[in-house]
Amino acid sequence: MRGDGPAAQGRAGAAAAAMGAARATTRASLVARGMRHAEALLVYVVLVAVAITTIYPFVWTVVTSFESTGAVFQFPPPLWPRQPTLRNYRTVVETVPLLRYLLNSVVITAGGVLGSLVVAALAGYPLAKLRFAGRNLVFGAIVATLILPNEAGLIVNYITTIKLGLLHTGAGQYAAVVLPSLASTVGIFLMRQAYLAVPDELLEAARVDGATELGIWWRIMVPLAAPSVAAFAILQFVAFWNSFLWPIIVLTDKSYYPLASGLLDLQGQFATNTRAIASGTVIAMVPILAVFVAGQRFFMRGLEGAVKQ
Amino acid sequence: MRSQLRTTLIAYAFLLPALVLMGVYTFWPMAFGTYLGFARYNVITPPQWVGLDNFRELAGETDFWTGLSNSLRYVLVVPIIQLAAIGAAVLVNRRLPGIALFRAAYYVPVVTSFAVVGIMWGWMYDQYGPVNWVLRGLGLLDRPVNFLNRPAVALYAVMFVTLWKGFGYYMVLYLAGLQSIDRTYEEAALIDGAGRWTVFWRITLPLLRPVILLCSLLSTISAIKVFEEIFVMTGGGPAGSTYTAMYYIYSKAFQDFRYGEAAAASLVLAVVSLLFSLLNFRYVRGGQVA
Numbered sequence: 194m195r196g197d198g199p200a201a202q203g204r205a206g207a208a209a210a211a212m213g214a215a216r217a218t219t220r221a222s223l224v225a226r227g228m229r230h231a232e233a234l235l236v237y238v239v240l241v242a243v244a245i246t247t248i249y250p251f252v253w254t255v256v257t258s259f260e261s262t263g264a265v266f267q268f269p270p271p272l273w274p275r276q277p278t279l280r281n282y283r284t285v286v287e288t289v290p291l292l293r294y295l296l297n298s299v300v301i302t303a304g305g306v307l308g309s310l311v312v313a314a315l316a317g318y319p320l321a322k323l324r325f326a327g328r329n330l331v332f333g334a335i336v337a338t339l340i341l342p343n344e345a346g347l348i349v350n351y352i353t354t355i356k357l358g359l360l361h362t363g364a365g366q367y368a369a370v371v372l373p374s375l376a377s378t379v380g381i382f383l384m385r386q387a388y389l390a391v392p393d394e395l396l397e398a399a400r401v402d403g404a405t406e407l408g409i410w411w412r413i414m415v416p417l418a419a420p421s422v423a424a425f426a427i428l429q430f431v432a433f434w435n436s437f438l439w440p441i442i443v444l445t446d447k448s449y450y451p452l453a454s455g456l457l458d459l460q461g462q463f464a465t466n467t468r469a470i471a472s473g474t475v476i477a478m479v480p481i482l483a484v485f486v487a488g489q490r491f492f493m494r495g496l497e498g499a500v501k502q
Numbered sequence: 503m504r505s506q507l508r509t510t511l512i513a514y515a516f517l518l519p520a521l522v523l524m525g526v527y528t529f530w531p532m533a534f535g536t537y538l539g540f541a542r543y544n545v546i547t548p549p550q551w552v553g554l555d556n557f558r559e560l561a562g563e564t565d566f567w568t569g570l571s572n573s574l575r576y577v578l579v580v581p582i583i584q585l586a587a588i589g590a591a592v593l594v595n596r597r598l599p600g601i602a603l604f605r606a607a608y609y610v611p612v613v614t615s616f617a618v619v620g621i622m623w624g625w626m627y628d629q630y631g632p633v634n635w636v637l638r639g640l641g642l643l644d645r646p647v648n649f650l651n652r653p654a655v656a657l658y659a660v661m662f663v664t665l666w667k668g669f670g671y672y673m674v675l676y677l678a679g680l681q682s683i684d685r686t687y688e689e690a691a692l693i694d695g696a697g698r699w700t701v702f703w704r705i706t707l708p709l710l711r712p713v714i715l716l717c718s719l720l721s722t723i724s725a726i727k728v729f730e731e732i733f734v735m736t737g738g739g740p741a742g743s744t745y746t747a748m749y750y751i752y753s754k755a756f757q758d759f760r761y762g763e764a765a766a767a768s769l770v771l772a773v774v775s776l777l778f779s780l781l782n783f784r785y786v787r788g789g790q791v792a
Binding site for chain 1: 506509510512513514516517519520521523524526527528529530531532534535536538539545590593594596598601602603604605606607608609610611613614615616617618619621622623625626628630631632635666670674675677678723727729730733734748751752755756761764765768769771772773775776779
């Protein structure tokens, strides 16, 4: 039993030490967890503060658009309309052709998105998968458009639009708005990148089976690049829906204005009727926010994809 | 040989729409715009070469210098917006419940048109508006100010809107950058006893450098060209305090129809933004950690 003494003591000591260590670890991990909680709380405080800053102007605008009476600016600014009414919406729709503007926006955006998708999806294919004379030159020229500043673009494109006779021709006015932004370098890059991931063997097999290049493009490449197509479509949707400067410059006939341009015109006409303008603003931003909420994942991924070349 | 020629023809058939559109709306404007800078032009009669006349006229115009100096001052927004974007990206890169909502909230201004944003901020900045209410509540202001009507602050007020609308865009790019960083570097440094701040400063930030370069280039170029927010919110006023180079170009071309002078100003602005791009390259590349 003598022999057991030190061993037992040792064992007990080890156990005590282990327990002490365990207790210390628990305390340390408790402190660490506490700090982590405190830090998470701090992070949330910052996150919420920034979110309030980014969202509040929208809230204010929506509330104002539904307010019926009283001063526009109140202290504190209201978070909810006191007596909600649709009167401001009726005023704005009755005095300004907002529905016509909405239709214009739909036509411009649909044409712009579809057109730029087709252009980019076509151009990306040979750049990714075909060996042809001048490939490097063409690719280099397209890359160059990203780097070379083109501040005179606005002026020359305006002159070109006049010379092409697109200014007074009804539907030609839609073309005048859409055409300059149809060939998107970012889009061509995105599509090329997506095609590069498609294995060559797949294309060879299709060629052996007698598929044409157009058939390969449409049946194999485009479907396999669908996520990039979706992401690019959403990016272009935002760009075309939001454009207002070029339409204002190029459209002589206001009845072809898209919503955003019409909204600025409205602001000029109704400088004093804040609530009517707020209603117009809400009408202009609801579609894009709806698309954003629906396609949020693609938005972010599309943007990320556009960077990772 | 014949199949090689065939492939080339097919390739150009695919490229045709893009090349035609780019030719007309990108390459031609670059070439013709450069030529116009040295010409007198009114669209009706053919352009007339006048050498450096347009530039001499520019040099004598106060408006042009006001615009250029305000555009240069606007570049101040670049470091601020990039810091905000990096900070936001680091915050929303955590795995916290509801983090996707915050990402979305920061991105909402990005997808909203400047037409909408500019009008909304006109109200925010009104002397009876919410910004005044908050600042006075915090004791930072003692009497109401209409920010967009004060020459001393109007430019900075517009800059804040640019920051507000734009940081979410760069945040997503930085988020992509952060997520592509191999975690093992950071973990190894943490095991070696480095603090979290040191890890961020010495490892994360240097690995983020390519994205920082890209983002600061993009935001410098758009800061120098700032126009839409000014067009909607202040129209270049008050007293020219928000009149930028792009505003000068716009009014020369589309109000005065002096295309040659506008093109000359565009060339000056193009050279300035090219210089800033080169500077960006040097600066962001400069401190490279081996």
